[in-house]
Amino acid sequence: MTAVLPAILRGDGWAATARQERGSAVPGDLTDFAEFVEANLPGLLRYGHALAGNPHDAADLVQTVLEKIGSRWSHVLHKTGDPLAYVRRSMANAHISRWRRLRRENLVADIPEPSAFTPADPFEHEPLWQALRDLPPRQRAVIVLRYYEGLSEAEIAASLGVSPGTVKSQASKAIASLRGKLRGDEETEGREAV
Amino acid sequence: MSDRSPDDDAVGAELRRLFDDDRLDVRPVAGAGDAIVAGARRRRRRRAAVASGGGTLAVLVLVGGGLALTTLRGGDDQPQPPVAAMPQTTTTTSALGSPSASSASPERSEPTLGESQAPPSPEQQSPQSPPTRSSTSAASTSASVYIDRPMLRPDGYRQLTLGMSYQEAAATGLLGPAESTTPPAENACATYAVTDGTNAIDDVTISRANGIVRFRAADAATPQGIGAGSSLDQLRSAYSDLAVESNGYSASASAGARYSFVVATETVTELQLVARDSDC
Numbered sequence: 508m509t510a511v512l513p514a515i516l517r518g519d520g521w522a523a524t525a526r527q528e529r530g531s532a533v534p535g536d537l538t539d540f541a542e543f544v545e546a547n548l549p550g551l552l553r554y555g556h557a558l559a560g561n562p563h564d565a566a567d568l569v570q571t572v573l574e575k576i577g578s579r580w581s582h583v584l585h586k587t588g589d590p591l592a593y594v595r596r597s598m599a600n601a602h603i604s605r606w607r608r609l610r611r612e613n614l615v616a617d618i619p620e621p622s623a624f625t626p627a628d629p630f631e632h633e634p635l636w637q638a639l640r641d642l643p644p645r646q647r648a649v650i651v652l653r654y655y656e657g658l659s660e661a662e663i664a665a666s667l668g669v670s671p672g673t674v675k676s677q678a679s680k681a682i683a684s685l686r687g688k689l690r691g692d693e694e695t696e697g698r699e700a701v
Numbered sequence: 702m703s704d705r706s707p708d709d710d711a712v713g714a715e716l717r718r719l720f721d722d723d724r725l726d727v728r729p730v731a732g733a734g735d736a737i738v739a740g741a742r743r744r745r746r747r748r749a750a751v752a753s754g755g756g757t758l759a760v761l762v763l764v765g766g767g768l769a770l771t772t773l774r775g776g777d778d779q780p781q782p783p784v785a786a787m788p789q790t791t792t793t794t795s796a797l798g799s800p801s802a803s804s805a806s807p808e809r810s811e812p813t814l815g816e817s818q819a820p821p822s823p824e825q826q827s828p829q830s831p832p833t834r835s836s837t838s839a840a841s842t843s844a845s846v847y848i849d850r851p852m853l854r855p856d857g858y859r860q861l862t863l864g865m866s867y868q869e870a871a872a873t874g875l876l877g878p879a880e881s882t883t884p885p886a887e888n889a890c891a892t893y894a895v896t897d898g899t900n901a902i903d904d905v906t907i908s909r910a911n912g913i914v915r916f917r918a919a920d921a922a923t924p925q926g927i928g929a930g931s932s933l934d935q936l937r938s939a940y941s942d943l944a945v946e947s948n949g950y951s952a953s954a955s956a957g958a959r960y961s962f963v964v965a966t967e968t969v970t971e972l973q974l975v976a977r978d979s980d981c
Binding site: 557565578668682 | 725
């Protein structure tokens with residue numbers, strides 16, 4: 508696993524973090540939450556990357572959802588036997604609703620990319636990754652839950668709070684559009700550079 | 702997900718390969734966990750402060766999720782929620798997974814707090830009611846539009862009620878074909894199609910421990926006439942106690958259950974009745 512993204516890596520960092528959390532400031536139930544975060548952060552970030560399409564939004568998604576869930580940690584633990592699954596579901600839903608807001612913002616003003624702060628997209632040359640980018644968020648979430656998480660249609664439906672029929676139609680729309688994009692890319696290569 | 706054409710399989714295989722790629726890894730920066738725990742604690746403190754802050758704020762929340770939530774957020778007078786994912790803000794708002802030199806401190810993650818609480822569709826684009834897009838759907842009252850809709854009562858649908866065990870529910874004869882259904886496994890939940898010859902309810906989710914914990918409506922609407930297809934305006938005028946959820950709103954249905962409304966593009970896309978006590 509090569510680190511494509513320059514980041515300050517693990518090693519002492521994590522150990523120190525854990526020690527500090529246990530030793531000092533964390534009262535009561537949040538100790539448990541700190542351990543949960545420590546154990547699951549890398550996996551959640553990766554999942555977030557698949558969902559959101561870039562590391563920045565992934566980090567943002569993970570942080571927002573975890574903070575929200577952490578603030579109700581004992582309640583969440585009580586309510587669900589599998590907090591990790593709960594977090595992942597929340598991320599998928601947060602991704603969907605966030606995108607709606609973003610789109611609304613983008614309709615108002617087109618924000619130019621501040622290239623100085625934008626790291627190279629590791630999947631820049633992956634047509635499929637680029638095609639995923641154009642999917643509506645719910646379709647993307649369905650695709651990620653299905654091909655990244657390996658969930659069944661019913662499980663996806665339960666996660667996103669939609670009917671299995673919706674999942675089915677969203678999945679087939681998404682696949683059709685991905686397939687179309689992949690084909691289209693090949694075909695348009697020389698042809699219609701309008 | 703069985704009957705896929707070879708083409709779909711090809712795309713599926715490509716997707717699996719892509720999602721298995723090491724390049725998907727995002728490494729957290731040191732201290733990322735601290736930042737999150739600190740953020741969670743801040744959030745909890747703030748909620749406690751709001752809860753004890755008396756009736757005024759509570760009333761604001763009841764009036765309309767969008768307005769109230771942005772008001773609650775530290776008195777910034779911008780009606781729009783901060784969009785943390787915008788390019789120019791990400792480097793300072795994310796305390797983790799930082800791909801560049803911005804080792805954001807926990808404090809700087811503050812702007813993202815409360816972010817995902819923002820309602821999916823505040824009415825900031827059209828301050829007035831939008832008569833333009835109601836040419837096809839009657840704009841008058843919600844009741845007149847949905848008067849014929851089957852009803853998802855606060856306690857359930859037809860003989861199916863919240864809390865009912867799988868055995869009781871199966872005995873009503875309203876669950877999918879008997880030979881295809883089995884009870885939920887120990888410590889698990891399962892979802893069953895409702896087959897009563899109508900398209901009122903899509904399915905129910907039954908927990909081994911808590912019985913029926915969720916109804917997912919298709920055509921059915923609440924007693925107030927709100928269901929899939931209702932506009933956000935109709936939803937708001939029918940329920941004064943809407944709470945914001947990750948993908949829509951919810952309103953209390955009874956002491957033990959709430960109606961959950963999935964909202965997209967100012968329209969209710971799905972109605973559910975969800976038990977408060979659910980382990981699913």
